[in-house]
Amino acid sequence: MTLPRTAVVHLVWRAAGMAPFETFLGSYERHEAGAEHALVLLYNGFAGDAQLAPFRERAADLGAREIVLDEPCLDLCAYRQVVDRLAHERVCLLNSYSELRGPRWLALLEAPLAGGRAGAAGATGSYASHLEYGLFQLGVRSRFADAFESRRAAREVMHELSGSRQPGAVEHWLYALTVVLRQRRGSLRFPAPHLRTNGLLIDRARFAELCDGALATKWETHQIESGPRSITARLRALGRPPVVVDRDGIAREVPEWHLGDVFQQADQTGLLISDNQTNSYAGADPRHRAVLSATAWGPWSRPG
Numbered sequence: 001m002t003l004p005r006t007a008v009v010h011l012v013w014r015a016a017g018m019a020p021f022e023t024f025l026g027s028y029e030r031h032e033a034g035a036e037h038a039l040v041l042l043y044n045g046f047a048g049d050a051q052l053a054p055f056r057e058r059a060a061d062l063g064a065r066e067i068v069l070d071e072p073c074l075d076l077c078a079y080r081q082v083v084d085r086l087a088h089e090r091v092c093l094l095n096s097y098s099e100l101r102g103p104r105w106l107a108l109l110e111a112p113l114a115g116g117r118a119g120a121a122g123a124t125g126s127y128a129s130h131l132e133y134g135l136f137q138l139g140v141r142s143r144f145a146d147a148f149e150s151r152r153a154a155r156e157v158m159h160e161l162s163g164s165r166q167p168g169a170v171e172h173w174l175y176a177l178t179v180v181l182r183q184r185r186g187s188l189r190f191p192a193p194h195l196r197t198n199g200l201l202i203d204r205a206r207f208a209e210l211c212d213g214a215l216a217t218k219w220e221t222h223q224i225e226s227g228p229r230s231i232t233a234r235l236r237a238l239g240r241p242p243v244v245v246d247r248d249g250i251a252r253e254v255p256e257w258h259l260g261d262v263f264q265q266a267d268q269t270g271l272l273i274s275d276n277q278t279n280s281y282a283g284a285d286p287r288h289r290a291v292l293s294a295t296a297w298g299p300w301s302r303p304g
Contacts, residue, residue: 003038003087003088004036004037004038004088005035005036005037005088005089005090006035006036006037006038006088006089006090006091006092006106006110006201007037007038007039007040007086007088007090007091007092007204008033008037008038008039008040008091008092008094008106009040009042009079009082009086009091009092009093009094010024010028010039010040010041010042010094010096010098011042011044011075011078011079011093011094011095011096012041012042012043012044012046012055012096013044013045013096014043014044014045014046014051014072015045016096016097018054018055018058020096020097021055021058021096022058023097023099024094024096024097024098024099024100025058025059025062027098027099027100027101028062028100030100031100031101031102031103031104031105032103032104033104033105033106033107034103034104034105034106034107034108035104035106035107035110037092037106038064038065038088039062039063039064039065040064040065040066040067040082040086041055041059041064041065041066041067042066042067042069042078042079042082043055043066043067043068043069044069044072044073044078044096045069045072046068046069052068067082067085069081073215073216074215074216074217074218074221075095075096075197075221076197076211076215076221076224076225077215077216077221079091079093079197079207079211080207080208080211080215083204083207083208083211084208086204088204089203089204090110090113090201090202090203090204091201091202091204091207092106092109092199092200092201093197093198093199093200093201093202094198094199094273095197095198095275097198097274097275097276097279098198098199098273098274098275099273099274099275100272100273101247101271101272101273101274102247102272105123105272105273106201108245108247108249108272109121109122109123109199109201109245109272110201111245111249111251112243112245112251113201113203116240118240118241118242118243118251119202119206119235119236119238119240119241119242120195120200120201120202120203120206120231120232120235120240120242120243121200121201121202121242121243121244121245121251122195122196122197122198122199122200122201122242122243122244122245123196123198123199123200123244123245123262123271123272123273124195124196124198124199124244124262124263124271124273124275124278125193125194125195125196125232125242125244125254125257125262125263126193126194126196126226126257126263126264126296126297127190127191127192127193127257127258127296127297127298127300128190128192128194128226128295128296129187129188129189129190129191129192129226130179130187130222130226131179131180131184131187131188131189131192132144132189132190132192132298133154133179133295134176134177134179134180135180135189136148136151136154137151137154137155137176138176138177138180139151142190143189143190143191143298143299144190144294144298146299147294147297147298147299147301148291148294149290153291154291154294154295157287157288157291158291160288161280161284161288161291161292182219186219186222186223186227186228187222187223187226187227187228188226188227188228188233190298191298192226192227193232193254193257194225194226194230194231194232194233195231195232195242195244196225196263196277197225198273198275199272199273202231207231210224210231210234210235211224211231213229232254236254241253241254242254244257244260244262244263245272246260246261246262246270246271246272247269247270247271247272248270250270258297258300258301258302261302261304263277263278263296264277264278264281264289264292264293264295264296264297264301264303265293265296265297265301265302265303265304266302266303266304267282267304268281268282268304280292281293286303289303289304290303
């Protein structure tokens with residue numbers, strides 16, 4: 001039996017509960033993929049059959065393959081583990097909070113890869129730079145200077161969004177300095193274009209090759225996602241441009257990513273696959289939206 005070209009890998013994180021799993025499967029059942037594929041449910045953080053039982057029951061009629069990780073780990077680490085256990089040519093990676101937003105979603109992602117035109121396709125991308133934001137908060141000249149109302153307004157919103165307490169000015173400055181010192185060698189300054197791994201379609205072998213570093217901590221995964229040797233940066237160096245695809249099938253290369261109403265831009269009407277980050281933006285008030293959009297796109301932000 002010939003394997004489908006693409007494995008759609010949905011990461012199921014036990015700590016998130018049943019609700020996001022139901023949301024994903026509901027959208028999967030509503031929206032045809034438009035391309036042949038195998039559905040793989042990657043269970044992360046489950047301890048035994050009792051915990052898996054309700055998830056297996058919900059997915060029983062879908063004919064999905066299941067893979068259960070031995071130990072819980074971060075998303076990118078989970079994806080890296082599973083690709084070596086698959087034989088499909090491509091993988092489409094969907095995180096635990098994914099929701100498919102329209103028909104033919106997989107066909108739209110696959111189209112730019114035909115004939116080797118693109119190295120990877122994603123449903124969302126960003127120019128965000130943790131290093132640049134830290135420098136901005138330290139008062140260093142930055143591309144963010146004209147994107148935010150002020151450093152104080154930006155940090156107040158960031159703490160409100162995270163639910164953390166508001167630190168004093170000196171405490172925050174010291175924290176920003178710590179961030180900059182940590183990130184200065186493993187991060188890019190703005191713009192730091194990177195495909196987000198939710199809704200990422202890429203050759204399986206290529207992903208395994210490019211996702212080759214340690215992935216045990218968030219700092220290590222950030223380097224693979226948006227650092228100087230990120231998946232996106234290395235694809236560009238190879239002359240295989242990564243593209244962001246919207247609901248109309250428009251595939252944009254890096255210089256035009258900000259033109260799409262996709263990730264934290266305007267009302268995100270072009271979004272093909274949503275997740276918790278796009279949902280947070282969609283439900284935010286104008287003040288919070290402005291900061292989220294500016295963080296992702298700097299001077300090219302267009303908050304809705």
